[in-house]
Amino acid sequence: MDLQQMRYVVALAETRNFTRAAERCDVVQSSLSHRIAGLERELGVRLFARSSRRVELTSAGTAFLAAARDCLAAADRAVADAAAAAGVVRGRLAVGVIVTTAAVDIPDLLQRYRASYPDVHVRLRAGGSDELAAAVRTGDLDIAFLGLPEGERPAGVESLALDHxxxxxxxxxxxxxxxxxxxxxxxxxxxxxxxxxxxxxxxxxxxxxxxxxxxxxxxxxxxxxxxxxxxxxxxxxxxxxxxxxxxxxxxxxxxxxxxxxxxxxPRRVEYLAWSRFNPSPATRALLDVLGVRGRSQE
The missing domain is CATH 3.40.190.10 (Periplasmic binding protein-like II)
Known part of the structure; x- marks a missing residue:
């Protein structure tokens, strides 16, 4: 088993289509199908139920998918940390944004971030503040822009009030x-x-x-x-x-x-929230662009 096989499984699980999964992984469909079938033989279980029209995870595939994502995230983090040690920030950055964010111009922020860190791939996710804060706590998001009633703060994460x-x-x-x-x-x-x-x-x-x-x-x-x-x-x-x-x-x-x-x-406070446990180099770089690192979090 190797990381590429895991990436193929994740791509197929998310797209539920061999053609789209192969396009995402930049390989021919036959190669992706062959590698996934080989992994199933190695594991001795079927990860996907297939028909001419549908592709779905089996129960074994669902269990494998969670661990595969964790392994890929750990591998990506290892590569990013090694690059950061050499002075290069690369990897992936997952950013959560509420639609009503007004304290920060998100497109402008990402343009400035891109200019300084062009090797980082950014994934944006919109949602409610409670959903996004939970995703930061679990590690599904690296950083998020939230809005909460005055008097409340995001729980279980580092946070900075951006605007009232x-x-x-x-x-x-x-x-x-x-x-x-x-x-x-x-x-x-x-x-x-x-x-x-x-x-x-x-x-x-x-x-x-x-x-x-x-x-x-x-x-x-x-x-x-x-x-x-x-x-x-x-x-x-x-x-x-x-x-x-x-x-x-x-x-x-x-x-x-x-x-x-x-x-x-009603009064609202907009917050920036990020993981309090070992933020990635890409996350620390975004905090730098925002001018957050070293600022008081009150």
């Missing part, structure tokens, strides 16, 4: 509050709301603010991703509270929406 922001209310342009002076949560508690999925940090920011004020509101529409919220509001389905720095440019570009300041609205 207050939510604003977004309403349809024809709404009675469009163009109004700043309002309070009590004045808008009876509105119908569009918000994020219950149980997520993005939703908790507004839920906690209303609960602290002793207020109850009606959330009629739950959206799993931020891009959907302004569209629902623009069509008159409800109003929404969203982070100011993220939503202001969106509203400025859409005449169907209006912003209303909220005096006692």
């Amino acid at each position: 922001d207050r939510h604003v209310l977004i309403v349809p342009a024809g709404h009675r509050l469009a163009g109004a002076a700043p309002v309070t949560l009590r004045e808008i508690a009876d509105e119908t709301y569009v918000d994020f999925t219950a149980g997520t940090p993005a939703r908790a920011q507004s839920d906690q603010a209303f609960a602290a004020a002793g207020l109850v509101r009606d959330v009629a529409y739950e959206a799993g991703f931020a891009e959907l919220v302004p569209g629902l509001v623009a069509r008159g389905l409800g109003v929404a509270l969203m982070p100011s720095a993220f939503i202001r440019p969106v509203v400025a570009a859409d005449p169907a929406l209006a912003l209303v300041p909220v005096v006692d609205g």
